[in-house]
Amino acid sequence: MKFCSECGGSISQIVPEGDDRLRHVCQQCGFIHYQNPKVVAGCIPEWEGQILLCRRAIEPRHGYWTLPAGYMENGETTTTCAARETLEEACAQVEIGPLFSFFSIPHISQIYLIYRGKLLKEEYAPGYESLEVGLFDAKDIPWDELAFPAISKTLELYWQDRADHRTRVYSGDILRRDGKPGDPRFRISAQDISNAD
Amino acid sequence: MKFCSECGGSISQIVPEGDDRLRHVCQQCGFIHYQNPKVVAGCIPEWEGQILLCRRAIEPRHGYWTLPAGYMENGETTTTCAARETLEEACAQVEIGPLFSFFSIPHISQIYLIYRGKLLKEEYAPGYESLEVGLFDAKDIPWDELAFPAISKTLELYWQDRADHRTRVYSGDILRRDGKPGDPRFRISAQDISNAD
Numbered sequence: 051m052k053f054c055s056e057c058g059g060s061i062s063q064i065v066p067e068g069d070d071r072l073r074h075v076c077q078q079c080g081f082i083h084y085q086n087p088k089v090v091a092g093c094i095p096e097w098e099g100q101i102l103l104c105r106r107a108i109e110p111r112h113g114y115w116t117l118p119a120g121y122m123e124n125g126e127t128t129t130t131c132a133a134r135e136t137l138e139e140a141c142a143q144v145e146i147g148p149l150f151s152f153f154s155i156p157h158i159s160q161i162y163l164i165y166r167g168k169l170l171k172e173e174y175a176p177g178y179e180s181l182e183v184g185l186f187d188a189k190d191i192p193w194d195e196l197a198f199p200a201i202s203k204t205l206e207l208y209w210q211d212r213a214d215h216r217t218r219v220y221s222g223d224i225l226r227r228d229g230k231p232g233d234p235r236f237r238i239s240a241q242d243i244s245n246a247d
Numbered sequence: 248m249k250f251c252s253e254c255g256g257s258i259s260q261i262v263p264e265g266d267d268r269l270r271h272v273c274q275q276c277g278f279i280h281y282q283n284p285k286v287v288a289g290c291i292p293e294w295e296g297q298i299l300l301c302r303r304a305i306e307p308r309h310g311y312w313t314l315p316a317g318y319m320e321n322g323e324t325t326t327t328c329a330a331r332e333t334l335e336e337a338c339a340q341v342e343i344g345p346l347f348s349f350f351s352i353p354h355i356s357q358i359y360l361i362y363r364g365k366l367l368k369e370e371y372a373p374g375y376e377s378l379e380v381g382l383f384d385a386k387d388i389p390w391d392e393l394a395f396p397a398i399s400k401t402l403e404l405y406w407q408d409r410a411d412h413r414t415r416v417y418s419g420d421i422l423r424r425d426g427k428p429g430d431p432r433f434r435i436s437a438q439d440i441s442n443a444d
Contacts (some may be wrong), residue, residue: 051257055248127351127420154324246437
């Protein structure tokens with residue numbers, strides 16, 4: 051950020067009075083430009099025991115497989131976002147179910163929210179951000195060609211729960227692996243869930 | 248947004264090729280300035296059956312009561328944010344527990360995340376964003392002087408669960424009450440939770 055979006059003045063990084071962090075502040079009009087984490091929402095679309103994955107046609111991780119997911123837009127809800135991304139990336143209509151995984155990824159300032167989802171019919175096709183789209187069993191998942199750690203971890207936990215016949219929600223943090231030796235990359239806690247009356 | 252933060256050029260609102268929404272686009276360098284929802288994280292700090300509330304010293308809703316909560320900063324996790332906000336607004340140290348309520352508020356492009364929390368000791372005081380801070384029983388909560396719908400609804404659900412001796416997580420949407428007649432303002436689903444092994 052070099053110029054103020056309000057007045058066009060030049061930006062300095064300073065700690066404003068009463069604050070304790072460097073902010074982008076306009077030297078001309080004084081406007082403080084806060085920057086905040088972004089939310090990525092998506093789902094695990096299920097169809098007769100299989101799940102739908104998309105192979106990315108865009109960077110980052112062009113050519114790698116992922117769940118349909120993307121940045122929330124202003125004015126939408128997390129579930130609206132998850133359904134919209136599935137329609138855009140896989141041309142598939144889903145009913146969004148309960149939250150499955152919820153991760154903070156602080157080193158890239160993102161929050162990931164992945165819901166359970168049900169395909170409404172067996173119709174899907176690559177959207178303009180996908181090279182191909184397909185249904186997979188656990189044994190067919192391209193584990194070594196998944197796009198992001200949040201997706202790999204979500205799918206691993208999901209298939210484990212399927213095998214164990216349980217319904218859980220997972221929350222936690224995904225950390226860069228450059229901390230102290232022995233630091234876990236994934237700090238995740240699990241809670242068993244059941245629909246309330 | 249009037250000027251490009253990258254080059255200082257002037258901004259137009261247009262729908263970029265391959266997109267379907269109006270974006271702020273620089274007429275000079277072509278940079279697309281996406282805008283995304285913000286995340287607010289906070290907690291319900293508990294101490295011997297009571298909970299800690301703060302009376303706001305800042306706008307919006309100056310003078311009204313709220314749970315300690317605020318915008319996530321880049322580089323932090325949702326739980327780090329909830330604990331930091333409690334320290335800043337109530338000078339209180341908390342241990343953050345499981346997620347309690349998780350709301351999308353699309354008309355103001357926010358996500359609210361409120362965790363259960365435990366005060367580590369009975370020490371608290373107004374931070375610079377608070378006029379006063381105090382511990383409350385259910386019967387003493389200033390229900391008519393709460394700052395935001397997300398806070399009122401969270402506290403209502405929380406005390407109901409306490410009375411019913413159950414542990415739930417609530418998720419859903421808080422909508423502006425200007426939709427079709429009969430539209431609910433709160434669309435919330437509840438799940439019973441228990442810690443997994």
